[in-house]
Structures are given as structure tokens and as C-alpha cells.
Amino acid sequence: MLMTLIRLQRRHGRRVAPKDVAERLFQPPWMPVPVDPFIEGLKRFRVIAGLVTAVGVYTVVAGGFDFEEVIENLLTATLVLLFITPLSVGVLLLIWRRSAPIGTLRQPLLRSLRLLLYFVGSAVASFTLLLFAPRTGMFILLLGPVALWGLAFVACAAVRLNANFFGTAAVHRCLPPVLAAVTAWLTAVPDLVTGDLHGLGLTMGVVFILGAPVTVTALSLLEMHRLRRHLGVRLLGHPLASRA
Template identity: 60%
Template sequence: MARTIGRWTGGTLTARSFLKPHKVAEAVFHPAWIPPSLDPAIDKLKRIRVIAGAVASIGVYTVLEGGFDVTELLENALTASAVLLFLTPVTVGVMLLVWRRTGTLRQLRTPLLNSLALLLLFIGSVVALALLVQTTNATHGPLVIIAGGAAMMWMLVFVARGAFRVTGNFFGTGAVHRCLPALLSTVTSWLVAVPDLVTGDLHGLGLTLGVVFILGAPVTVTAIALLETGRLKRRYGIRLGAHPAGHPPVPGPVPPMPPGAPTGHPYIPPQGNPYAPGAGNPYAPYNSQTPYNPRTPYNPQAPQGS
């Protein structure tokens, strides 16, 4: 794997960018070292997986059970962050043991450290938002409330957009292995859902709704992850159990059409009739309007000067 190219944000952030928290989140939580998707179909699968994963991580029951509560939402986010902090390194460690049989792990060090840094950065943002909300709610000064409220709204947009990005790229683990984000999203969604089923905590939704809402998201995430990994295997030869260094080279970007190319195939020269009368046809009859062509054959029926 290549080392990180350029800066973390790829030089996309400016001073004015910080007025738009979603732009900052895009640059911070989808850094320049994350490889682009191989084709649009995988992008669509990832977007669907992000939606289903959000249902599993946040919980639809948060809205259905007594209305929307920011405090409960933050508590769920903190719990999910703790799960990610524990589960992601364990899952990646298991896969490293698998890949170690067919390749070395030293070349994976840089993308692994980058992914770990992105994970810690997101968890730190969630913790900072939770502390900011608690501090603002516990303060009675009007100026502090106004300043804290503005900062809280900025952080809320920043974290929400960041959660969307890191769920899609799963903390940049695609730079380690293309199939790793699908695996991690599947394992995480089931780990979030299974304890509620085991303990019988259906959050007041009843047996039917509880099972549907709790199991619906991980089942959907698993199905989409299987489609995603299956497509990577069929079209690009990328297998989850194979070391990343052993994957075949992925196709590069399609070259752009040359400027001024005619309509049709851009690499075929313009075609015409090579036997039409004119200077370009060596077999065309000579006349006064036709320029002299030294390649014109001698005509014995019309001798020179006749």
C-alpha cells in the first residue's frame, strides 16, 4: 500500500470552509488517502448500507419511543462509539491473522494507522459534542448559553455529517482491504442488535415491531455487504480472505476524449471515399480543374499533345 498522499484533507479546507461544518466534516472524515470506489454500483450499495447501518446504530426506537430526544441520541452515539473502539480493532486483528498466511503485514502498517487515527478522531468528536451539550445545559448565563448553543449546533452538523462519511468508508479501512468496510459494518450492526434480542429489551415496541426494527437493519446490512463483496470478487478478483497485495490491479480511470475529436469513435481517423475524383485519388481522370498529380498513370489513348 502506498503511503498517505498529500495532507489529510488534500488541501481542500480554507478559512471560509469552517463556516460550513458539513464541508469540514467531508474533508476530515473522508481524507485524501481513502481510495475511490471502483464503480458507481458499489457506491449505490454503500449508500444503502449507510442508511441501514444508521438505523442499527441510532435506533428507530429512539424516535418511536416517546419522541426524539437529543440526550438519548447522544447516549446511543457514545455507546456505539465504545462498541466501535472495541470491535473494529478486534475484527481487523482477526483478518490480519488470516492475511498473514499469504503475505506480510508490514506494508499494511500505514493504512492501518491512518484508519485508527480516523476512528479515534470520530470518537473524540462524539465525546466532545456530548460534553458540550452537558455543559451548555448546566449553564445559566445567557452569553454562555448563546455561544454554547452556536458551538453545539456547529458540532452537531459536523458529527452528523462525519458519521455519514465514516459509515460509508468505515474509517478508511478500504485503504487496507476493499472488502473490509463491508465486513466491519456487518459485524457492528449485529453486535448492536443482538444484545437487545438476548436481553429481551425491545424498548416498548412489542414483540413483532421490536424484532422487525432490531433485526431489520443488520439483516439489510448483511445482504448489501454480501452483494458488495460478491461484486468485488466477480468483477475485480478481490477476495476477503486474500492478502491485499495479492489482488489483481484494478482498472484505471477511463481516458478522456481528445479535444476536437469527431463524433463516433474518438480513435478512428475520419473516413471518406478514397476513389472519389480529386487530388487525393491517384486513379481519378485528369482534367483542367484537377491539380497536377505526378502519380497519375500514363494513358496511351490520349498521347501527350494530341
């Protein structure tokens, strides 16, 4: 595996480390440039809180680190992304079309959808390999390094994508914080609804399960407030009128 990666690097003159591949694939030139250093700082904290939600901090607190449960949580979060992102954007499109045409948003929307599908496909493949590679006997010598490379790639991609949420900031700068908050809640709430508190008890379960999405929501609201106050960007305003 190592020799294969080295040959690929020599042949194409590009690095094949997970971080470099994630940067080339998920940091395209059409991503909007930062407009406010304070907002960029908020995004970093929001990314951390979102990753904590996806992993499930309570899996560590409630009696030990369960690797399979963490991977299952990540798979759940990935599938939530696949469904909730287009749905949320669709609702906002219905609102925006009342004030102006939305046909001009088609290209940035398709670009964002492409990034979303790339990420979901990579994540599902990597997490599935991580779950089943230990059970493949001698094949683990082949699948193990691939699965670990895939995990590192997905982690690097998630950090890059979470700030602008699959390039949706190119559509409307308020979309990333909104989608991050919605995804965080939909990832965490099912555990409360089903009563799956992982042995923490009601009070501690609520604190640890909802702590991350509450944090993501607070940071998202602060980010949107900053966008509205300093840049005039409003969530319900048409992207063309709110362009910054």
C-alpha cells in the first residue's frame, strides 16, 4: 500500500496524503473567501462542537470508549447530512423565491450537492471498512491501511467542509450555521426520544447528549447575528440581495 501511494505521487506529481487529497477535492476555488476574522473563529469552534456531536461524547463518559458505537454514530450523522441538507435548503428556496427568482442559484447549489455526495460516499465507504476490516482475517493486512487512510481523509474533509458546510456559503452565507445547527440536533435528539442515555441517568444524559448541539446552535446564532449586523446578510433575505 505504501509503495502504491509513493508510485502515484511520483507519477502525478501530487501528494496523496489524506490531508492533501481532502484539500484538493473539498477546497475548490469557488469557495467564498472569508469576510470577517471573528466569524472564521466562530466557525472553528462550531466545527469542534459539531464533531463532538457526531462522535457522541457520552460514549466515552458512559463507561469506556466503544469504537463500534462511535463509528455507528458517525454513520448516522453522515446519513442525516444526506437527507437534511437538501431538505433544509429546499425550504429556504421556497422562501427566497417569493422575493426574487432562484434560477441563478442553480450552479452553486449543484456544486454544493456534488461535494455533499462526494463526502457521504467517502464517509460511508470508510466507516464500513473500519467496521468490517477486523473481521476479515488475513485481508485486514490489505483493508486495514485503506480503512485508516480513509478515516484520516474523511476527518480532514469534515474539518474543511464543516466551516462552509459543503460550499453552501457560496449560495448564502447564513446557510452553513443553520445547517450545522439542524444537523447537530437531528443527530443528538433521537437518543433522548428513544431513551438511549447510555447509562448516564436522565439528568447527566440530557447534559451530555444536548451539550454539543446547544453549543453549535449558540455559535450559529452568534455567527448569523454577526453577519446581519456587520454585513447586512439575513437568512430570509434572497442571496442576491444578501450577497457579501
